[in-house]
Amino acid sequence: MLFPSKMVEVEILVHNSVKYNVLKTMQRNGFMHITQHNVEGLENAAPSDVATEIVDYEFRVGKLIEILNIAKERKKTGLLASLQTEPPERFPARPRDREEILKDAESTLRKIEPQILTLYSRWEGVNGEIERIKIQRLQVEKLKNIPIDISYLGEGPYAYIVAGTAKNLERLEKLKKEGKIALWSFTEGKKKDVTYTIVLASHMKDKKDVESALRFAGFSEFELGGWSGLPNEVLKAMDKKIGELRKERDKIRNELGVFRRKYYPYLSVLKDDLYNEKVKEEIHSKFGRTHYTTLVRGFIPKKDFDRAKNAIESVSRGLAYIKWRDAQGDDVPVKYNNAKIFRPFQAFVDMYSTPKYGHIDPTVIIAPLFVIYFGLTLGDAGYGMIMAVLGFIMWKPLGKYNWTNRTLGSILFVSGLSAVVFGLLQGGIFGPLNESNPLYPLVHYKPVLDPMQDPITLLVISLIVGVFQLSLGLALGAFHHLKDKNYAEFLQAEVSWFVLFPAGGALIGYYFGWWPLQGTYLTLAWIFTVIGLFLFLPGVASKMVDRKASINGLFFFDITGMIGDWLSYSRLLALDLATSGLALTINILAGIIWSMTKGASSMVCCLPVLLAGVALALLWMRKKDPMKKGIIILLLIFGIVGMVNLHAAIWLFVGIFLVVGHIGNSMLQALGSFVHSLRLQYVEFFSKFYEGDGVKFEPFREIRKHSRLEVKE
Structure with a gap:
């Protein structure tokens, strides 16, 4: 693998x-x-003589399928409906040769294409008319306060009357003062975004002056030809016409539905057959x-x-x-x-770069490490359970027919379970299990490792994990260098570090007082450290293999780079502390809210909330806003419940605060855990051995989006 x-x-x-x-x-x-x-x-080979014919048939059949989908039944909406994914429509097909497919396409198109295209032309015409009237309706809405017959708009023998919107009324006001026009205007917008809805009437002899002033005003004329009556009468007529057109549109949809039920499976199979024949022709260029x-x-x-x-x-x-x-x-x-259990994690490798042929595919290595890092950095059993449930929903219901949801969901599910395990080990269930945690009366025990109380131990574990993964990356790099007989790179890039890690680490621990190191052991540590640095010096290893090679003294930056990679694993501690710290803050704030309102009266706490909800509701009725509606409902609920029972309102508010706070924190921290766990693989691990820019295996195969073969040759 x-x-x-x-x-x-x-x-x-x-x-x-x-x-x-x-x-x-x-x-x-x-x-x-x-x-x-x-x-x-x-x-190079060329397509056959019928290639153009195949492409034409495939396009026309695809167009008919697109038209017939107008009559497709609407999917149910809502949360439950979104979780009940339906399988894609796929119809039974049998293997057919090219001659039969082309003959079938020709006869089918000749039979039903004109009828379906005629219905589609009617459908487009009705839709276009509905949209045109909707635009006109918006224009007439602006004229509701002006008692003018819409049929008067336009040019007459003696009068010129227009309606529309303008940006500047300066010249029009001047003409009005001169008595050349009658002008009615209404202002919309504020400050720089002000526009004016205007109706203007003038004598035909002043038309040129009026048109010049309208151009200067940035005038956009309303197109309301064909309508007559006062604005309110026209609006009613428009609504009636739109209703008639919608009935006509429904009638066309029903007629298309008859064709869909009869021909859609047949056309779907034909579309797939033609597509695969087209692919056979396109591949000829190779x-x-x-x-x-x-x-x-x-x-x-x-x-x-x-x-x-x-x-x-x-x-x-x-x-x-x-x-x-x-x-x-x-x-x-x-x-x-790879085995089936590791296949979802292949997406991580592809996101970085497909490995070169003959080189290591790190999927089986990064899969368990990613899951462990995610669990360790999230480090909360409650948050892990949220991620596991979310992952399961994406994996099973939503991912049944969707590869992206299935892959990401399965990874999130396993990673969430990992966070549950590490959370239980660290004593974190929606925050540390101390007195501020609402679950403390029900669940409390001494954790194996509490990152809030003993962060140093977790830091040491993180750095040990870093040494392990970096050493593994170096070992894999050594394997490739030996396989390719690149001995100079093997000595400099891998052997030097395998010598430096234990020897340099022993010296660092000795001088920091972490352990004793005396006599022969101290001498050997110094000797091997010098050997490691000598081998690490760029060009020395090459010089040992090839005397003509030159030595480069800028090796210091490679050493600091490796140290930086190693210290980067301390993010495992930092992210774990961030999760616990924010969860603890949410719990403390909930406790503060409870203690602050515990002794207050309903009149003090809830009456202002109720009054604010009523006031906002009255404002909302004037200009409805979906976002404000939710806030108003919450204020009214809190106010009413609080006036009846203050403690119930406080419990409700604190409960909502905890739920929203912990769900928000879990999403934020899970995103951080996901990104940084992946970063440790890409930046620190892959840089030691990975060879990308490979070509992904994409076989020449039959693709059937709308049908399935029931018999194989």
Whole structure:
């Protein structure tokens, strides 16, 4: 599991008469990652003559599916509905050859495309008309206070009347004073965002002067042609028209629903068939060709090679030549080879960079370390349980048909359980289990390690963990350097540190008084420290292997860098203390609130709250705001409950404060634990050995989003 799957580089020379049979088998089984042929002088293959026809059919069928989805039943809304994920619509299909698929596409489109497109044109027209009237309705709303017949707007034999919005009324006011126009205006907005809704009437002989003034005013005219009557009458007429159009739209949706129930499964299967035929044509750009043959190059996992070879030979009827060898080089794709339990953590490796082929895949190493670090830094059983429940919901209900939710949810679930274990060991359940914790009367015990009382022990553990992981990273780096016969880098980058860690550590502990070190042991510690520094000096190890190499004296920065990486593991303590400290603060504040209000009367505590809720409710009724609605409801509840029973109101307020505070803190600290646990892998650990920029294994395979094959060839 430490290395990706072994790959085989394969070249297949196939006669053109059986080429599509071979491609169909390769696509159906999905065992080969296809790459550029890379043969000098060999011409690239071109798509077949029907490629354009396939693309056209696929686009048109996709458009029909999109139109028919207008009639798809609306999903239920709400929390329970969001947790009840439905499987994607996938319909049974059977294997078909290209000729049958194209014939089917042609006859199906000829039969139903004109009818569906006609319905869609009507649908678009009705929707456009509804939106147009909605815009006009907003314009008429602005004119409600002006008793003018809307049909008067426009040009007449003698009068010019317009309505709209303007930014500046300076020149219009001047024309009004001169008696050239009649002007009605209403102000909207404040300060720099002021706009004016205006209605202007003038004689036709003054039209040019009026138009000039309107341009200067930044005038935008209302388009209200076709309507007549006073504004209130027009608004009623508009509402009636919108209602009629909506009924017409529902009628069209029902007609589309008839087509959907009858043809949607059929079109979905056809769409997938055409898409996979299109992919067969697009992949030709990677093939080489001669007059009669096609060359396909790619990579197959070694364990699947015999099965793939037999399948290709079977469908090619002896007209395919297969050449293969063990894969080597930078273009070899990487297929992970991890047990099921570790697969979600492959996403972390991909987020950083896919490993190079033949190099270490660290998934099985970082998976347990990430879970441990997350649990240690969150360090609270209550918060861990919240994360575990949230992770389970994402993993099971929400992740059943969603890879992202399933992957992240499973990681969060396991990490949350880790936080529960470490929280119990550290005595943290929604904060330290001391007198300020509401759970103290029910649960209290002496923790194995309390970070608030004994942070030094946890710091030592964090640094020991750091030494372990950094040493593991160096060991993995040493493995690669020895494998590649890069002995100079092996001596400088790994052996030097394996000598410095114990020798330098022994000297540091001795001079800080942590342990005794005398006689021969002290001498050996100094000797090995000097040897380690000597090997670490850039260029010395290279000089030992190659006398022409030069020595670089800037090694001091590499030493400080390693020390910085080691000390970075102290964040495990810092994040743990942050979680406990903020949780403790929330509990103390809740206690202070309780003690401050314990002796107060209902009139002092709750009457002002009730009055504030009533006052805000009256203001809200004038201008409804969803955000303020929640605050108003809470104020009214607290006020009413408090007037009846003060203690019940206080308990309710403190309870809500604790729930909101701890949930908010758990989310904040979980995010920090997630990011910093991952950072220790990426920055401190991967830098010691990891080789990224690999190519991910992406097999040429059949993709079916809307259908499923019930019979395989």
